Amino acid sequence: MTIIDLRSDTVTKPTAAMRTAIANAEVGDDMTGEDPTVNRLERMVAELVGKEAAVYNCSGTQSNQMAIRAHCQQGDEILIDETGHIVNYEAGAAAALSGVSARCLRGRGGMLDVTDLEGMIRPGNQHSCITRLVCVENTTNHGGGRVWPLAQMVRVGEWAREHKLKVHVDGARLFNAVVSGGYSALDFVSHADSVSICFSKGLGCPMGSILAGDTATIQRARRARKVFGGALRQAGMMAASAIYALEHHVERLKIDHDNACAFARAISGIEGIHVNLAEVESNLVFFEIDAGLGTSSQLSTQLTERGVRMYPFGQQRLRACTHLDVTTSDVLRAADTIRECLALGVNDSVAGEQY
Ligand SMILES: Cc1ncc(COP(=O)(O)O)c(C=O)c1O
Structure with a gap:
């Protein structure tokens, strides 16, 4: 019986052309910054999303959690839609790995607007945790596969900046949003401090994700990657699949x-x-x-x-x-x-x- 597998876009298998790109990849030790293919991928994505730096990782969960560790201190709180992947499907990692709690808000379709965020910042006295980060998911997963309108992201980004909060975009399916929303990845994430993107979903790679942000944030995230046990060695083979996907699987x-x-x-x-x-x-x-x-x-x-x-x-x-x-x-x-x-x-x- 032929199986039609609609469980997830994570079930895809690499195409023959992608396997060739993997086989031909130049590699080196990524921990010492010597994998040329990983380096190329990180530069390529940083440029694509208009950030200073990027770091290649094993999974979307890892990228998101590295971002939380990089932006927050123990005892801080994030603001997130109640359907968010970060708070529902990452095994409590923000609390377990970084001592960070979440204030879950009810948006629409997994998307928050300024009206949902207003009044949700903790008062800043010794009784409260410190509100530090707003998490945005685009496209939303449990929110319904919805695509953030750019104008809504601009509003949320400006509100966050005004209140000195950081913004992280869980862009596991950011390119689905870009293709559907008619905006560029750069335009969308210019209102955020960091963005994670998955290669193992719609883009069809066997594994991998990337986190982009400013140099200092990515330096802290890189350290968190090591702490979380996810530092890589000859990862260029997988990075080659990601480069192939960015060139052939977005449109x-x-x-x-x-x-x-x-x-x-x-x-x-x-x-x-x-x-x-x-x-x-x-x-x-x-x-x-x-x-x-x-x-x-x-x-x-x-x-x-x-x-x-x-x-x-x-x-x-x-x-x-x-x-x-x-x-x-x-x-x-x-x-x-x-x-x-x-x-x-x-x-x-x-x-x-x-x-
Ligand atoms: C919106 C979203 N963020 C993050 C992830 C985590 O990705 P990974 O399974 O690579 O850890 C997923 C996975 O389904 C997701 O849908």
Whole structure:
């Protein structure tokens, strides 16, 4: 049975051309700054996002946590939308690694505006922690795959600067936002102090992420990378995959977004399935199954038995994620399979929730 895997854009496998780039990479010891391919990638991304420096890392979680360590002191607090990856899916790392707590705010679609942030800065007396950092996620993941409007980011960035707060962008899927939002990565992150970008999601690399910011921030982050046990050696092979992806896999993200829209349109006609087409802005489609028909876990399990994989996110909600390794006909077949499952009746098997 051919599997249509819509669980995540992290499931992609490197293409033949990317594997060639990996095989041909020049390498050296990155810990001593001697890996020419890592150095090239770091310069390339720093320039792309208009920052002074960048540091290549293993994962998005690592980049985000290095940013938190670099910006904050023990006892500080971050402001973040309540759906944020940093606060929900990074194993409590801000508290565990940096002694930083989070004040979770209710935005819309995973996005905060100044009206949500106003009044949320702690008073600065000895009873309160110190509010230090605003975290922005673009595109939002659990917020619904939404794309920040540039004007909203400008407002949040200016507000933060006025209140002497730092801003970190979790841009795990920043290039999805750029392709969909019609702005450049540089324009978006010029209102932030740091940005993390993942290569192992829509960009299709086997692993890797990068954190960019000013020289002092990246120096502190580099030290944090070592403390967290993530300093690298001949990482140029993986950095080569990232360079390849930046050169070949950014514009094509539009295909993933079109496939997400095609899937959303196809399931919007299924009785008992609810999807808001206006909110499908990138490669993530969140939808709900009527409680009377079954749970998201039951539907997910039935789909898996028919070769279609997607994650349940909550009791009734599921997420389908399009990527490099699925086609338009795959997503239409996935929609047909949902229709088939509902027609047959969704039984009571169990599947686990994932990130
Ligand atoms: C918005 C967001 N940030 C960060 C991450 C963490 O990336 P990684 O799995 O590479 O640690 C993810 C992963 O799904 C994510 O969706």
